[in-house]
Amino acid sequence: MTNNVTPRRKRIVVCRGQYCNMDGRADKLLKRLQALVDEINGDQYPKPVKLEIANCLSMCGAGPNIIIYPEGEIFNHVNDDLLDEIIDEYVRER
Numbered sequence: 001m002t003n004n005v006t007p008r009r010k011r012i013v014v015c016r017g018q019y020c021n022m023d024g025r026a027d028k029l030l031k032r033l034q035a036l037v038d039e040i041n042g043d044q045y046p047k048p049v050k051l052e053i054a055n056c057l058s059m060c061g062a063g064p065n066i067i068i069y070p071e072g073e074i075f076n077h078v079n080d081d082l083l084d085e086i087i088d089e090y091v092r093e094r
């Protein structure tokens, strides 16, 4: 697969705490997110996009939650569709 995007350096923090991961929702998002990040990073080194897992981001009732740095943008109630929008808007270079 050809990777023709040039992402800015980003850090994506995903909460995998007990509330965000109720019914495995965060695990499902993480699997999808890892595939998206792998696609964007390709074989670049250092990797322009880092994925990190948090145990709690202190906004449990709004989960699943994701924060994107360096902007510090917070996303709540993340599902597959919102995740795709987040990646397109904040992670992929346009």
Ligand code: FES
Pocket: 015, 016, 017, 018, 019, 020, 021, 055, 056, 057, 058, 059, 060, 061, 063, 065
């Ligand atoms: S469990 Fe995800 S914010 Fe607390």
